[in-house]
Amino acid sequence: MRSRLFKPTLIWLQGVTCNGNTHSFLNLPYLPQLLARFEILYHPLLPCSQNLEEIARCRRGCDVLVFEGAFDPMMERAGVTLERLVAYYAEEAGHVIAAGSCASFGGIFKAAAPERNSGLAYAGEHPDGPLLGKAGKVINLSGCPVHPEWLGFALMNIAEGRPISVDALGRPTALYRHMAHDGCLRNEYFEWKVDAEQFGRKEGCLFYEHGCRGPLTHASCNRTLWNGVSSKMRVGTPCFGCTEPDFPRRNLFETKTNMSIPEEVPVGVSKRAYLTMTGIAKSFKIKRLEERLTDDD
Ligand code: SF4
Known part of the structure; x- marks a missing residue:
């Protein structure tokens, strides 16, 4: 020292x-x-x-x-x-x-x-x-x-x-070393494959429809919060993957899919494992995760 x-x-x-x-x-x-x-x-x-x-x-x-x-x-x-x-x-x-x-x-x-x-x-x-x-x-x-x-x-x-x-x-x-997904408050929605209905809401995961790159991006934004209080996903916008060398990509607010399956799956997870896990998760309907957390629009 x-x-x-x-x-x-x-x-x-x-x-x-x-x-x-x-x-x-x-x-x-x-x-x-x-x-x-x-x-x-x-x-x-x-x-x-x-x-x-x-x-x-x-x-x-x-x-x-x-x-x-x-x-x-x-x-x-x-x-x-x-x-x-x-x-x-x-x-x-x-x-x-x-x-x-x-x-x-x-x-x-x-x-x-x-x-x-x-x-x-x-x-x-x-x-x-x-x-x-x-x-x-x-x-x-x-x-x-x-x-x-x-x-x-x-x-x-x-x-x-x-x-x-x-x-x-x-x-x-x-x-x-961590993914931006790590520490995101929406992880439970990700696990049970519950989409966000729209930007800016507290409920739902932004991965399936809204272009979130959290599971594909090396960054600690959800572990060390911005200004000590927040991150993009916490305010309801997707991670754009801005720490990766391929940033910027086109269509930042869209998840590219092929037959409803995201073209890219979380880093380190095989497509087969991803499909198996999401297939099982989607077969359950968890009422609590479909409800609003606040009364705000
Ligand atoms: S919003 Fe993004 S970072 Fe948060 S759980 Fe969903 S995929 Fe992960």
Whole structure:
């Protein structure tokens, strides 16, 4: 463990982005305490010791590089290409964090212009991007946007000098080993195959008709709630699978089916096992699960 007197230097650069990850980060409940553990050389919104022009001169390295947005090699910041900036600071940094799905896998901007945009070390699930040769240094915190607590987890571990183990796509296993389905309050409806009648209601599961990717998505949104209180499924909208490299997909609110059977079944479950289980579950009618939980519309 590191001495608390040591403050790693941090630079936060942006590629092609909507700023969503920065805004998510600003919602971290313990942001002031976390920032106090770093010397922030540059961040586009937070107080920092250098401006973008100074950063673009590439005269001083950093311990941690956080990158937000998709990587477009020709895009410029203060007259310098992202290609040059990322190459310089990633070389110097001990840790590189790809904050969000665009920085991790290319995300929405790669889908819009795949010939230009990628993540730092992946384009979708394929190794690619400017840090392809340094993929072991890149921690992918996918999500659209990244959950503030996940960023807090990674940065606090770096500040403390603790190692972060990652999965095959560079995502911390402590955060992405579970499925988004894990901890969802609708699990009983999933088990007994009771559909949600409409979006926004508390009752029913959104998997069968409404496109929920919870059982197919590695994320801990229902274990570490957003703002400590909620998740998409808790407010009655489906998980869009935004932490996976194939995000975004089309028809986010629909479950693709073939003869009423979902084309994709939960990760690790064979289609045969799925059909057997759901066939049995559907043969029971559980009145309690068909009733409204509240009187609200
Ligand atoms: S709504 Fe989604 S995450 Fe929740 S139980 Fe159904 S499939 Fe799982």
